[in-house]
Amino acid sequence: xxxxxxxxxxNVRKLxxxxxxxxxxxxxxxxxxxxASPSFVVESNDASSLIWNxxxxxxxxxxxxxxxxxxDQSSSARIGILCKGCDNxxxxxxxxxxxxxxxxxxIIGISCDGIIDRNKxxxxxxxxxxxxxxxxxxxxxxxxxxxxxxxKRREVxxxxxxxxxxxxxxxxxxxxxxxxxxxAPATSESTQQFAAMPRGERWRKxxxxxxxxxxxxxxxxxxxxxxxxECFAEQTRPRWFGTTSELSDLMFYHIVRMFHQAGRCVDCxxxxxxxxxxxxxxxxxxxxxxxxxxxxxxxxxxxxxxxxPLAMFQVDDKQEFMTEPD
Amino acid sequence: MRSVGMENKNKSDxxxxxxxxxxxxxxxxxxGADLAGVSRFQYPPTIRVIRVPCSGRINPLYIVxxxxxxxxxxxxxxxxxxxxxxxxxxxxxxxxxxxLKRFLDYLGIETERVQFSWVSAAEGARxxxxxxxxxxxxxxxxxxxxxxxxxxxxERIHETIRT
Numbered sequence: 001x002x003x004x005x006x007x008x009x010x011n012v013r014k015l016x017x018x019x020x021x022x023x024x025x026x027x028x029x030x031x032x033x034x035x036a037s038p039s040f041v042v043e044s045n046d047a048s049s050l051i052w053n054x055x056x057x058x059x060x061x062x063x064x065x066x067x068x069x070x071x072d073q074s075s076s077a078r079i080g081i082l083c084k085g086c087d088n089x090x091x092x093x094x095x096x097x098x099x100x101x102x103x104x105x106x107i108i109g110i111s112c113d114g115i116i117d118r119n120k121x122x123x124x125x126x127x128x129x130x131x132x133x134x135x136x137x138x139x140x141x142x143x144x145x146x147x148x149x150x151x152k153r154r155e156v157x158x159x160x161x162x163x164x165x166x167x168x169x170x171x172x173x174x175x176x177x178x179x180x181x182x183x184a185p186a187t188s189e190s191t192q193q194f195a196a197m198p199r200g201e202r203w204r205k206x207x208x209x210x211x212x213x214x215x216x217x218x219x220x221x222x223x224x225x226x227x228x229x230e231c232f233a234e235q236t237r238p239r240w241f242g243t244t245s246e247l248s249d250l251m252f253y254h255i256v257r258m259f260h261q262a263g264r265c266v267d268c269x270x271x272x273x274x275x276x277x278x279x280x281x282x283x284x285x286x287x288x289x290x291x292x293x294x295x296x297x298x299x300x301x302x303x304x305x306x307x308x309p310l311a312m313f314q315v316d317d318k319q320e321f322m323t324e325p326d
Numbered sequence: 327m328r329s330v331g332m333e334n335k336n337k338s339d340x341x342x343x344x345x346x347x348x349x350x351x352x353x354x355x356x357x358g359a360d361l362a363g364v365s366r367f368q369y370p371p372t373i374r375v376i377r378v379p380c381s382g383r384i385n386p387l388y389i390v391x392x393x394x395x396x397x398x399x400x401x402x403x404x405x406x407x408x409x410x411x412x413x414x415x416x417x418x419x420x421x422x423x424x425x426l427k428r429f430l431d432y433l434g435i436e437t438e439r440v441q442f443s444w445v446s447a448a449e450g451a452r453x454x455x456x457x458x459x460x461x462x463x464x465x466x467x468x469x470x471x472x473x474x475x476x477x478x479x480x481e482r483i484h485e486t487i488r489t
Contacts, residue, residue: 191432194432195432199434199436200434201434202432202433202434203433203434203435203472204434205434206433206434207472232387240387240391242475242477244475244477246475246476246477248394248473248474248475248476249394249475251394251473252390252391252394255390255429255430255433256386256387256390258429259386259387259390259425259426259429262422262425262429263425284432284433287428287429287432288425288429291425291428291429292425295424295425296421309421310418310421310422310425313414313417313418313420313421315407315408315417317417317420317421317424318424319407319420319424321423321424321427321428321437321442322420322442322443322444323401323441323442323443323456323459323460324443325452325455325456325458325459326455326459
């Protein structure tokens with residue numbers, strides 16, 4: 001961890017000094033324990049504040065959508081960004097969707113060994129407030145008001161990271177090797193279990209999860225794929241998403257938002273980490289990821305060459321679901 | 327929490343008249359429905375038709391919204407593969423529909439509620455039998471109660487006052 005942090009800082013310092021990039025997007029220490037904040041570095045002196053550890057959970061690709069410099073053809077400035085495997089997949093999707101220009105980016109890829117789930121720490125940690133957590137890449141040392149505790153990193157990783165197939169970026173200018181690649185199952189176990197439940201129970205579980213939602217839109221704001229200038233949730237004519245306290249409206253919002261990510265969702269888990277109410281959004285969105293892979297052989301963000309599945313078709317696509325008269 | 331599919335259970339199948347929203351493409355299925363009419367092919371009066379330029383025009387959001395606003399089922403029908411007036415609209419639609427249908431099924435909405443079909447302008451008989459089949463399917467599973475928005479009426483009134 002420390003070693004890769006040094007490498008990041010040195011790289012960024014050099015890039016800024018040589019004026020190769022105008023801005024670097026990375027992580028800095030958060031104001032609370034177990035949190036890292038996004039950091040926007042423009043002066044090489046400030047590069048030393050950059051960090052890398054298991055709390056850098058935010059998908060930084062989300063900030064690229066609001067940078068006008070990336071679309072301005074007249075400007076030659078490049079923007080540097082630190083990418084985990086999932087951030088990188090998001091960037092690849094954004095490049096394919098012509099939202100950002102690859103030549104305007106300088107990508108520092110970092111092979112990631114998983115992001116830590118704060119909620120799992122809170123479950124595992126003993127009594128007292130957590131003051132500090134130190135991630136050394138193998139174990140996690142938690143300092144609470146009542147003492148110190150050591151946790152195995154793997155026990156507290158996010159579910160999305162445990163199921164991650166591509167923790168190492170594929171599209172980068174510089175690659176920093178930190179963690180090691182872990183092979184993950186092709187399909188998610190939790191979605192398979194969910195799919196095996198009876199229909200009524202599935203819907204009830206969906207209701208239970210979505211009823212926690214307080215419509216703060218954190219899931220949407222944390223998602224690099226959600227870059228519509230005007231989201232359907234905020235359109236007023238027609239108003240799709242009713243301003244009621246009804247559960248059916250919330251479910252409508254989540255069904256449509258998740259479906260908008262079909263074939264584009266890189267399963268980074270940023271929406272789940274951003275959710276203040278701990279709605280298990282991945283339980284539902286992951287199904288679409290697996291379905292797209294199974295049906296159309298497409299894995300979002302893995303290659304710049306593959307055409308997004310909903311932007312193309314095959315004449316002989318499966319159509320077993322179409323209604324035929326008896 | 328609302329329970330799933332429990333309401334209206336005391337009503338017999340024959341009492342329940344499903345309300346089905348049908349998006350029909352202008353070039354094939356709408357003409358197919360028209361042909362069913364002029365040829366006097368009978369089918370149950372359960373569908374409300376919206377004519378659209380192409381099945382590819384259908385935003386999956388419309389389908390989910392129709393269910394939420396109280397339709398018991400939604401049908402989207404377009405030209406047979408290869409016959410699209412816009413060359414490929416129905417091929418793109420087919421990819422979206424496949425995912426949407428699987429996704430709604432996964433969440434717990436009966437697969438019969440959202441159906442897709444190909445009906446050409448010459449297939450009046452096929453159109454009528456598809457409507458019969460969908461009506462039967464939805465009669466069997468009963469009305470969609472668990473996803474229905476209850477405040478619809480109120481909101482409509484607000485909208486009318488504003489405009």
